[in-house]
Amino acid sequence: MRRYVSFSERAGPAGELGRQLLGYTGLLFDYWHDYKAGRLDRATFLAWMAPVRAQVEAVLERAVASGIDRLVGSCANILDHRAALWTFIDVEGVEPTNNYMPSASSVPLSSGAAGASVRRASAAICSPSAS
Numbered sequence: 001m002r003r004y005v006s007f008s009e010r011a012g013p014a015g016e017l018g019r020q021l022l023g024y025t026g027l028l029f030d031y032w033h034d035y036k037a038g039r040l041d042r043a044t045f046l047a048w049m050a051p052v053r054a055q056v057e058a059v060l061e062r063a064v065a066s067g068i069d070r071l072v073g074s075c076a077n078i079l080d081h082r083a084a085l086w087t088f089i090d091v092e093g094v095e096p097t098n099n100y101m102p103s104a105s106s107v108p109l110s111s112g113a114a115g116a117s118v119r120r121a122s123a124a125i126c127s128p129s130a131s
Contacts, residue, residue, distance in 0.1 A: 003074050007063075014071045017063045024056045032088070032096065042092070049089050057082065 004025060007018025028049065035045040063075035078085065088096040 003078070007071060007074075010071075013066060014063075014068045017059055017066070017071065020059045021056065024052055024059065028052050028056070029096075046089065053086060053089065 004018050004021040007014050007021065009015065010018065031040065031045060031048050031052070034040045035042070040048070057079065060075045060079050063071050064079065066072065083090075088094045
């Protein structure tokens with residue numbers, strides 16, 4: 001997701017695509033937190049995530065088709081690993097983490113309200129739950 005932050009900070013279409021990805025990621029994590037807190041059962045969580053998953057992949061595919069330098073390759077790489085991207089949905093007991101793209105670890109996260117949504121949404125790939 002750190003790459004989404006980087007994209008969102010760019011001008012023009014790359015920035016718009018990045019903001020769309022962050023928006024869907026924020027929704028994804030709202031649903032995740034509701035699921036983990038017991039406000040959503042697993043079936044509802046999965047049903048609600050299906051369109052979010054489809055929209056995230058559609059935005060990534062539009063980004064790949066855009067021809068925008070440094071966006072195309074990053075988004076193609078994410079799509080190449082899409083199975084890992086959604087492991088926390090597909091496999092019960094796996095939680096989202098931000099370990100997907102370690103090369104992006106130098107991208108600083110903002111502070112304030114924007115940073116809070118980024119921190120809430122700063123996950124991409126999954127690892128076994130600690131709980």
